[in-house]
Amino acid sequence: MTAQLINGKDLSQQIRKNIKEKASQLTEKYRQPCLAVILVGEDPASQVYVRNKVKSCEDCGIKSILQRLPADSTEKEVIDLINALNQDKEVDGILVQLPLPKHISEQKIIETIDVAKDVDGFHLHNVGALSCGLPCLKPCTPHGVIKMLESANIDLEGKLALVLGRSNIVGKPMAQLLLEKNATVILAHSKTRNLQKLTLQADVIIAAVGRPLFLKAEMVKPGAVVIDVGINRNSEGKLCGDVDFENVKETAGFITPVPGGVGPMTITMLLENTLIAAENSFQKKENQ
Numbered sequence: 640m641t642a643q644l645i646n647g648k649d650l651s652q653q654i655r656k657n658i659k660e661k662a663s664q665l666t667e668k669y670r671q672p673c674l675a676v677i678l679v680g681e682d683p684a685s686q687v688y689v690r691n692k693v694k695s696c697e698d699c700g701i702k703s704i705l706q707r708l709p710a711d712s713t714e715k716e717v718i719d720l721i722n723a724l725n726q727d728k729e730v731d732g733i734l735v736q737l738p739l740p741k742h743i744s745e746q747k748i749i750e751t752i753d754v755a756k757d758v759d760g761f762h763l764h765n766v767g768a769l770s771c772g773l774p775c776l777k778p779c780t781p782h783g784v785i786k787m788l789e790s791a792n793i794d795l796e797g798k799l800a801l802v803l804g805r806s807n808i809v810g811k812p813m814a815q816l817l818l819e820k821n822a823t824v825i826l827a828h829s830k831t832r833n834l835q836k837l838t839l840q841a842d843v844i845i846a847a848v849g850r851p852l853f854l855k856a857e858m859v860k861p862g863a864v865v866i867d868v869g870i871n872r873n874s875e876g877k878l879c880g881d882v883d884f885e886n887v888k889e890t891a892g893f894i895t896p897v898p899g900g901v902g903p904m905t906i907t908m909l910l911e912n913t914l915i916a917a918e919n920s921f922q923k924k925e926n927q
């Protein structure tokens with residue numbers, strides 16, 4: 640192995656120490672910061688993730704409320720619940736676990752969440768603010784990736800960064816955040832031609848395609864930084880990323896593992912966003 644490992648689990652633990660401290664200060668001065676998580680249906684993977692989020696809140700002294708709705712809930716029932724949480728002065732952050740059942744419009748649900756409580760950073764208002772470089776709640780996964788790059792002292796200025804995957808949740812906001820760091824950004828996707836020619840030039844590759852072992856060693860420039868956002872499960876139920884880790888680690892300069900890489904950082908950024916949302920709301924009340 641030539642690559643240096645960027646350990647998201649260790650970095651998360653470090654950051655969560657500060658989050659815990661901050662949460663306790665806010666609790667003393669105002670009240671306990673609080674995240675509401677809405678889970679619609681019984682998808683087993685979603686249940687695991689949600690449990691993980693609730694537990695992480697607990698560990699950091701953040702209150703969490705888990706609201707479960709049956710899979711056959713109507714769109715209006717979900718919207719009514721969100722509106723109630725929007726009104727609730729004790730709730731700082733609202734997260735609706737995705738994906739939602741097909742008969743419910745995810746976009747409509749996201750736009751119902753109060754912008755100030757949108758700790759996923761998915762609301763159009765936060766997306767727009769991000770693209771203009773204005774203060775906003777940043778999407779957790781791309782923000783976590785930036786923190787990992789910073790922790791490894793990787794300077795992005797003038798570097799060629801290639802993002803694989805153009806989802807609204809990861810790829811697009813990731814490109815935005817890299818641009819903010821003065822990287823030259825390529826946003827590649829399934830229709831991109833001569834992908835290997837592009838990836839071989841990249842100083843930094845962020846893989847977010849949702850296909851196991853997609854990024855192969857022969858696609859990576861020696862010494863490049865490789866960040867794996869993938870969370871796929873193979874036939875044995877084992878977690879694996881979008882990167883062929885065993886081979887790429889021999890070529891790359893830096894690499895993130897799965898598990899123990901971007902995943903824990905996503906949750907850490909969610910906790911951080913919850914504190915930011917809480918602080919903003921306390922500040923607003925003091926200024927009234």
Ligand SMILES: Nc1nc(=O)c2c([nH]1)NC[C@@H]1CN(c3ccc(C(=O)N[C@@H](CCC(=O)O)C(=O)O)cc3)C=[N+]21
Pocket residue numbers: 687688691734735736737738759779870878897898899900901902903904905906
């Ligand atoms: N509104 C919404 N916001 C999300 O942020 C969101 C979502 N919906 N839907 C699902 C995806 C997925 N996601 C993960 C977060 C952490 C890990 C994580 O911590 N993974 C551990 C392993 C956990 C395991 O063993 O399964 C790791 O990579 O080390 C994984 C996946 C957040 N998501």
